[in-house]
Amino acid sequence: MNLLIKNGRLLDPATGQDGLFDLLCAKGKIAQVAPKGKIKSEGATVIDATGCVLTPGFIDMHTHLREPGFEHKETIETGTQSAAAGGFTSIVCMANTNPVNDNAVITEFIVRKAKEKGIVNVFPIGAISRGLEGKSLADIGQMTEAGIVGISDDGHTVMNSALMRKALQYAKGFNLLVVSHAEDENLSGHGSINEGLVATELGLPGSPNAAEEIIVARDILLAELTGAKLHIAHLSTRVGLELVAAAKKRGVTVTCEVTPHHFTLTDEAVRGYNTQAKMRPPLRSEEDRLALCRGLKDGIIDVIATDHAPHASFEKEVEFTEAANGIVGLETALSLGLRLVQAKVISLARLIELLSCNPARILGLKEKGRIAVGADADLTLFDPEKKRKLEPRMLHSKSHNTPFNDWELTGTIQYTIVGGNVVYQP
Amino acid sequence: MKRKKKMITTNPRPQAGGFFLAKRPLALAQKASKDLLGLKETSRERIVEILQISQNYKERLQSQQKKGDELRGKTLMNLFFEPSTRTRVSFELAAKNLSAELMNMSPATSSLSKGESLKDMIANLEAMNPHIMVVRHAVSGVPGFIARNTRAAVINAGDGSHEHPTQGLLDLFTVKEKLGEIKGLHLVIVGDIAYSRVARSNIYGFTKLGAKITVVGPATLIPPGLDQLGVKVGHDLDQCLPHADVVMLLRIQKERQETLNFPSLTEYSRFFGLTKERRARMNPKAIIMHPGPINRGIEIDPDVADNIGAEQGPQSVILNQVHNGTAVRMAVLALYGANS
Numbered sequence: 052m053n054l055l056i057k058n059g060r061l062l063d064p065a066t067g068q069d070g071l072f073d074l075l076c077a078k079g080k081i082a083q084v085a086p087k088g089k090i091k092s093e094g095a096t097v098i099d100a101t102g103c104v105l106t107p108g109f110i111d112m113h114t115h116l117r118e119p120g121f122e123h124k125e126t127i128e129t130g131t132q133s134a135a136a137g138g139f140t141s142i143v144c145m146a147n148t149n150p151v152n153d154n155a156v157i158t159e160f161i162v163r164k165a166k167e168k169g170i171v172n173v174f175p176i177g178a179i180s181r182g183l184e185g186k187s188l189a190d191i192g193q194m195t196e197a198g199i200v201g202i203s204d205d206g207h208t209v210m211n212s213a214l215m216r217k218a219l220q221y222a223k224g225f226n227l228l229v230v231s232h233a234e235d236e237n238l239s240g241h242g243s244i245n246e247g248l249v250a251t252e253l254g255l256p257g258s259p260n261a262a263e264e265i266i267v268a269r270d271i272l273l274a275e276l277t278g279a280k281l282h283i284a285h286l287s288t289r290v291g292l293e294l295v296a297a298a299k300k301r302g303v304t305v306t307c308e309v310t311p312h313h314f315t316l317t318d319e320a321v322r323g324y325n326t327q328a329k330m331r332p333p334l335r336s337e338e339d340r341l342a343l344c345r346g347l348k349d350g351i352i353d354v355i356a357t358d359h360a361p362h363a364s365f366e367k368e369v370e371f372t373e374a375a376n377g378i379v380g381l382e383t384a385l386s387l388g389l390r391l392v393q394a395k396v397i398s399l400a401r402l403i404e405l406l407s408c409n410p411a412r413i414l415g416l417k418e419k420g421r422i423a424v425g426a427d428a429d430l431t432l433f434d435p436e437k438k439r440k441l442e443p444r445m446l447h448s449k450s451h452n453t454p455f456n457d458w459e460l461t462g463t464i465q466y467t468i469v470g471g472n473v474v475y476q477p
Numbered sequence: 478m479k480r481k482k483k484m485i486t487t488n489p490r491p492q493a494g495g496f497f498l499a500k501r502p503l504a505l506a507q508k509a510s511k512d513l514l515g516l517k518e519t520s521r522e523r524i525v526e527i528l529q530i531s532q533n534y535k536e537r538l539q540s541q542q543k544k545g546d547e548l549r550g551k552t553l554m555n556l557f558f559e560p561s562t563r564t565r566v567s568f569e570l571a572a573k574n575l576s577a578e579l580m581n582m583s584p585a586t587s588s589l590s591k592g593e594s595l596k597d598m599i600a601n602l603e604a605m606n607p608h609i610m611v612v613r614h615a616v617s618g619v620p621g622f623i624a625r626n627t628r629a630a631v632i633n634a635g636d637g638s639h640e641h642p643t644q645g646l647l648d649l650f651t652v653k654e655k656l657g658e659i660k661g662l663h664l665v666i667v668g669d670i671a672y673s674r675v676a677r678s679n680i681y682g683f684t685k686l687g688a689k690i691t692v693v694g695p696a697t698l699i700p701p702g703l704d705q706l707g708v709k710v711g712h713d714l715d716q717c718l719p720h721a722d723v724v725m726l727l728r729i730q731k732e733r734q735e736t737l738n739f740p741s742l743t744e745y746s747r748f749f750g751l752t753k754e755r756r757a758r759m760n761p762k763a764i765i766m767h768p769g770p771i772n773r774g775i776e777i778d779p780d781v782a783d784n785i786g787a788e789q790g791p792q793s794v795i796l797n798q799v800h801n802g803t804a805v806r807m808a809v810l811a812l813y814g815a816n817s
Contacts, residue, residue, distance in 0.1 A: 248702030252517065254617040254638030254674060257701075324618030368596050370616040372637075 053077045054471055055092045059100025059432060063107055064400045065408040065421035074105060076428035076471035084424060098473075100432055103465050106403045107420050108140025108429030110410035111381060112230075112308055113205070113284055113356035116142075116173070119160060120149025125361040125449045127161065128168035130381075133359070133448035135475035137381035138464040140429035141172040141410075141419060142359075145205045146183070153178035153189035158197035170474040171467070172429070174200040174414065176230060179218045185209045191221055200414050201228035205284060206331075208234045208266050215270065219279035228413065229274075230282045233266035233291070234258075234332065243376055245318040245333040253324065255371065260288040260339070263332050267291040271298040274305055282413060283307040285358050287332040289342035296351045306413050308354035311380060311387035312454070314343045320454055326367045326374035327454040330360070344396050347405065353413060355405040357384050361450030379448045386460035389435060393461065399435070407431075428471035437463040512624040512631040513813055515640035516681040524649070524685060530808035531650050531801070538574070538804055547811045548577035551608040555581045556623075557634070558614040563769055563799060564634050564643075568611050571806035577609070577814070595619070599626045608817040609810060612636070617674075630817040632809060638672045644768050645678030647805040649686065651798050652723055655764050660687030665717050667693050667749055668727035668776055669738075671700045675768045676727060680708055693717050694727075694749060697738040714749055718759050724791075725766040726751055726776045742775050752778045753786065761790035766798060 054076040061072035061084070073090045075083040083090055111134065117125040125133075127144075134142045144161065146152035152161060158175050165173035177194035179202045181187050191202055202222055208231070209215040222229045239262035244250045246257025267283055271294060274281035286292060286307045298305045312330065317337050320328035328334055346352040360377025367374050388402045397405075411420020418427040441458050443451035467475035516524065537543065553572045557565050565581070572579045584598065602610070607629045612620040617637030624631035635641040653659055664683050670676045670692045683690055684707055691709040692699065699710055711717045718724065729745060739745050746752075751765065756778075759765075765781065773779045777793075780786055784793050 246701060248705050251671075251700040251702040252677070252706075254636070254640070254672075254677060324621055365594060365596070368594075370595060370614075370622065371618045372616050 053082070053095035054098065054428070054468065054473070055090060055095040056098045056100050056105055056430070056432065057090070057092070058087060059103045059105040061105045061422065062400060062403055063422040064404040065107065066423055068422060069400065074422065074430070076430075076468065079428055079470040081422060081424055081426050081428050084422060098432070098466060100465070102436070103432050103434050104399070105430060105432050107407040107411070107422050108431050108467070108469065109138045109385070109406040110141040110414070110416070110420060111139045111357050111359065111384070112143045112282070112354055112410045112414065113310075114142045114144050114359040114381065115147065115361065115377070116144040116161075117361060118148065118164065119157070123363050126168070127164045127173065129447065129449040130359070130361070131165070131169040131171045131173060133379065133381045133446065134171045135467045135469070136447040136464060137383070138385050138431040138433060138467055139171060139381055140431065140467060140469045141174060141416065142381075143174045143176055143200060143414065145203060146176050146178040147206045151178050151183050152176070152194070153181050153183070155190060155193040155197040158194045158199055162198045171469050174198070176200065176205070177202045179204045179209055179229070180214065183207050185211055185214060188214070188218060188221060191218075191227065192225060195225045195227060199227070201230050201282070203230035203232065203284065205230060205232045208232055208236055210236055212269060212273065216273050216277060219273050219277040219281065223277055223279040228280045228282055230284050231266065231270045232284050233263050233270060235262045235265045238262040238265065241372070243329045243331055243333055244321050245335045247318060247336055249318045249321055253321065258333055260290060260335065263288050264291045264294060267294050271295070271303055271305055275301070275303045278304065281305045285310050285313065285332055285356070286352070287313045287335050287339060287343070289339050292342055292346045292351055299351070306353040307351075308356040309343050309347065309352050310356060310358045311384050312378060314340060314347065315387050315390065316340070316454065324371045325454065326369070326371055327378060327452055329371065329374050329376055330378060331376045344391065347391065347401070348397050352405070353409045355384065355388055356410070357381050359448070361448050362452045363450060364452070367452050378453050379446065379450055381448065382446050383441065383453065383455050383460065385433060385464065386462045389462040428468060430466075430468040431464065432466040432468070434463045434465055436461065439463055511813065511817065512620070513642050513809055514621050514624060514631065514633045516642045516645045516678045516685070517640065519642065521685040524646070524682060527646055527805070527808050527812060528650055528653060530812060531646070531805040534807040535801065535804035544574050544576060546576050548572065548575040548608075548814050551577050551814055551817070552606065553577040553579050553609040553611065553810070553814070554602060554607045554629075555579065556610055556612045557581070557583050558612070558619070559635070561613055561635070563802075564613065567799070567802040568634060568806050568810075570803050571810055574803070574807055575810055575814075577810070595622065596626060599623050603627045603629070609814045628817070630813040632813060635674055637674065638677070639674050640678045641674040641768075642678050643802070643806055643809055644675050645682040646809065647798055647802045648679055648725070648766060648768070649682050650801050650805050651766070651794055652764070654801070655794055655797070656722060659683060662688045662722040663720055664688050664690045664723045664725060665693060665721040666690065666725045666727065667714060667751070669698045669729055670694050670703070670727070671698045672730065673727045679725065680706055684708075691717050695739045695745065715755065715758070718755055721759065722763050723766060724751065724759065724763060728768065728770065729772055729776055731772065746775050750776055750778065751781050753780055756781050756787070756791060759791045763791040765791055765793040765795070767793075767795045769795065769799065771795065
């Protein structure tokens with residue numbers, strides 16, 4: 052069935068289109084793009100997009116789907132439903148499942164399960180090291196054959212610099228992206244809160260910015276040494292950002308992402324021992340947060356990624372030090388990004404670049420992240436003005452761990468379209 | 478049945494005019510809170526009120542009629558997840574003096590790996606309708622967590638490195654008793670500020686009543702952000718001592734500090750121990766405090782602790798602190814238990 056989306060504002064930074072265009076999907080691809088009213092709708096299902104913005108489908112470079120092993124938190128089925136509800140047509144899932152995705156069998160399982168149960172595209176990331184133990188390389192080549200788009204020990208840092216160097220070298224041979232979770236684990240201790248006044252007042256062990264920046268600097272140097280493609284996950288500090296900016300200037304092949312929570316919240320959110328604000332890297336200071344906003348504005352930051360980290364309520368409603376790290380993020384990312392647009396920090400076009408075009412480019416997904424005839428018909432249609440008050444029961448994720456409960460969020464997904472099929476509408 | 482208290486109030490809208498300011502979560506409004514979780518959230522007026530009531534109880538304890546009926550028919554659970562002798566016994570004595578039904582529990586520290594979660598455990602205790610829970614726990618924030626899951630009044634008896642409010646109150650009481658007025662005094666706190674809940678409670682309590690505070694200790698045990706709490710940081714004890722009205726020594730937790738935060742106990746003692754020589758350089762009217770248990774010969778010389786050779790002052794009031802603990806805890810239990 053062909054799908055015609057008409058009367059909307061088509062916005063695609065990748066091709067520079069911004070205006071009232073209609074779009075026709077056929078056979079999973081974008082078949083035609085033409086000024087409003089110029090496409091004949093015979094036989095096509097019509098979506099009236101009046102007042103809405105039509106963009107290339109969002110791509111999340113950083114999610115945790117928890118399957119296999121932690122199905123009580125999330126499954127590939129519920130995780131992709133959550134993604135669709137957030138406007139994401141493709142997601143990249145991290146390797147810290149149980150068993151760890153460090154071999155082709157697990158990669159194949161994820162790919163197959165995603166085909167059967169997933170409603171958006173799922174691209175797995177394989178582990179850097181076997182068992183995420185930081186000791187020896189995982190089956191990187193075989194996992195590449197099975198479908199991984201990159202490698203990462205996310206959740207852990209490969210603390211052994213020699214092994215990290217080997218991983219970068221080896222990955223380069225497969226033209227594979229290496230995603231770095233940057234945290235010097237000796238220096239960060241058990242800290243899931245930023246070192247500073249709030250941690251001092253709460254009497255919790257803090258993790259200093261330097262714990263992150265040391266590894267950002269190290270991995271940049273190793274990327275420079277090896278020529279591999281490095282992507283820094285969930286960057287959270289001002290100096291880390293400066294390190295990336297300087298590296299880019301030198302021509303190092305490095306990109307980076309920030310999460311919506313790191314550009315929205317600070318460590319003040321942890322007050323009251325709020326475990327919904329417990330994450331790694333921790334929420335930082337206002338100075339860092341503002342630096343991230345500037346980085347989004349001036350182009351140093353390439354990607355907004357959610358670090359969607361579902362946890363069951365019984366894993367969060369515990370003693371602060373026992374609580375699991377992370378929050379769900381797929382269904383709040385657009386609205387939190389739109390806050391930056393409303394505050395005139397970035398333009399709407401820039402937001403779409405961060406959510407779609409740049410992730411596609413970094414991951415090498417050539418037919419995604421842009422609206423052009425022949426490209427995949429992965430599209431997101433949202434109402435940028437429509438407001439909603441966030442309540443846990445609204446979320447499609449299996450888990451509801453979010454610090455944004457009761458927030459009034461602007462921007463609502465109207466349609467999520469994957470391969471020309473509507474996979475979500477409210 | 479269960480009261481759900483929202484921990485954080487947030488304003489989702491960016492503030493007008495500003496460059497996309499992060500919302501500050503508003504501190505939980507604590508007008509006549511049912512719980513005593515820390516002195517940070519306790520108003521100056523409330524602190525003064527508690528100290529006044531403590532004075533009444535201290536007088537009563539010196540009279541023939543020690544016991545009263547304030548908490549008759551009320552159940553008090555002493556929940557000590559972390560071992561303690563002094564504080565537990567002090568609360569016990571206070572509870573008995575107020576005729577409360579007392580239950581002492583020392584549950585094994587909860588964790589997800591050990592079966593029942595803390596939340597479930599509290600739900601079970603809650604089903605037995607306790608009126609007051611006195612909680613000590615090794616993890617910061619647990620009394621607050623429990624308070625949100627029970628209707629009972631929760632009294633924090635020390636949580637991790639967060640607060641130990643009744644210790645702060647009894648320290649205030651003792652200083653007031655010995656020196657008359659808190660306002661304008663200079664309190665010097667010595668030692669492990671980073672991990673000390675006593676330091677935090679005293680910083681809030683003494684600041685609210687108008688004292689000046691300097692903390693002194695190894696630089697590795699001074700946490701960041703203290704200046705924002707109005708506290709001065711020093712690293713030279715000898716420089717600070719002559720100007721102190723109160724010197725409060727903190728316990729060095731030998732088991733976890735050594736080799737991590739300073740080279741050796743000998744070295745600690747050399748720079749931060751209150752020796753007889755250092756005592757001699759103090760203002761004779763000043764007093765010396767310690768929340769206990771003391772490490773003799775490490776943070777305090779035995780003779781200094783025992784007031785040997787202190788006829789001309791300055792005096793150690795360590796045992797007065799313990800003594801006053803009963804009256805202060807009676808005041809706290811009576812006040813917070815009244816409506817529970």
